[in-house]
Structures are given as structure tokens and as C-alpha cells.
Amino acid sequence: MDKQSRMELRRKAGLRDLPKPNVKVLGPEYAMSFACLNCKTSNMRHFDIDPCDYPDSIECPVCNNLAINVGRHFKPPKKTDNAQWKKVEYLIKHGFVFQTIFERRDDTGDYKASYPKTLAEAKDFVVKYKRQSVQVAL
Template structure:
């Protein structure tokens, strides 16, 4: 029997974050409708921890990473390693992170 996973979704417009349970064997949407504002809430995966709603600098960093294909997926640059690269703490570090790990960026989510 497949195991359901809680996936984190976040709206970059109103900074609302929420989780939904999915069976990965059935697929998982790239976005849902934000229950707060009705805009798009994007799938940031199982490992995303949303910043506080009023932490605008952290949300700016999250938006920057998202726009460059990073949705808090695990990045393991060493083959067969279980160690993953930590995500950056600041926007300045995120810019360096995007450049360093651009080969691991995901394709943009198309409007569904």
C-alpha cells in the first residue's frame, strides 16, 4: 500500500503556507488555489518550512529561489551521498546558491 506524503504549498502573493496529503503514486499537482487569496499556491515539496508571514526578507528569498527553479528539493551533488546541500539563509546567499547549483534547478511550473 502506497504511503501518503504531506506536501507543503505556499502562495508567494499573500505568504500563506499550508500542507496537503498526496499519494505520490497518483501524482501531485504543481500548484493549488490559495485558500486565503485565491491566487496560485505552489508545491514546495515535503521539506519546505515556510517563514513567518511577516518575515518579508525570508519570503523574498523564497520567491527568488522559486523563480530560479528551487522549490526546496533535496540537492545531493555527490553521487550516492545521503548528504544534501542546505538551503541559504539570506537573499545574498541565495543568489550564490542559484549560480552554484543551477544544474539542479527544476523546470518552471506551468499554469495548470
């Protein structure tokens, strides 16, 4: 019998102070964002498959163009924020789809690099981390 069933039995037996069972399901926390550069929208999608098997792109539900999988941590700019969307487009076209990028440090070990805040910063970023870029079919 697994832990959850045992807890459920104990709960039924009246031991009410037990913690609620922590049911692990692939829920919305495994939703990925898909960004469409054409209409500047981002849509969260959840699939009942392993997150690493999620598609690299989907058809944009708004304009039917290609929407790129930009992972779980993408924060879409406002639709009207052209400068930020230009930066996002630049990054994606250079193979940076908001995957985790590591900064190599010999002294303190690797750490997570933050994504650039501006297009100007993005131009240095794609050069600096070129080896960590991925293939993006646009």
C-alpha cells in the same frame, strides 16, 4: 495470509504482548506544503495519490493565487518576515522548490546541500546548483 492478519489473529487469541500492527497508510506524513508567494502562506495538502504525482501547484485557499508545491520539508517563514519570503520567492523563481539538492564531491561522495539562509546566499546558490533546478510555472 499476510503478516498483519496473522498478528491480528494472535492478538485475538490472547497473546497481548505482541506489538501493535504497523499499518502503512499514505497519511499526513505524505502531506506536501504549498507556498503562496502572494499572501505569504503555506498550506499542507495530502492527496490519495502517489506523492510523485502530486500537483506542482494548487490554487491558494487564502487568495486564490498560485501556491507552489514546495515538498515535505519546507518551513514557512513568518508572514511578517519579508526578507525570508523574498528569499523563498527568489529560490522558487529560479527553479528551487526545496527539492533535495546534492553537492557533488569527488573525495567523499555526494551529500545533501543545505538551502541558503539569506537572499544573498540564495543568489550564489541558484548559480552553483543551476543544473539541479526544475521548471516552475508561475
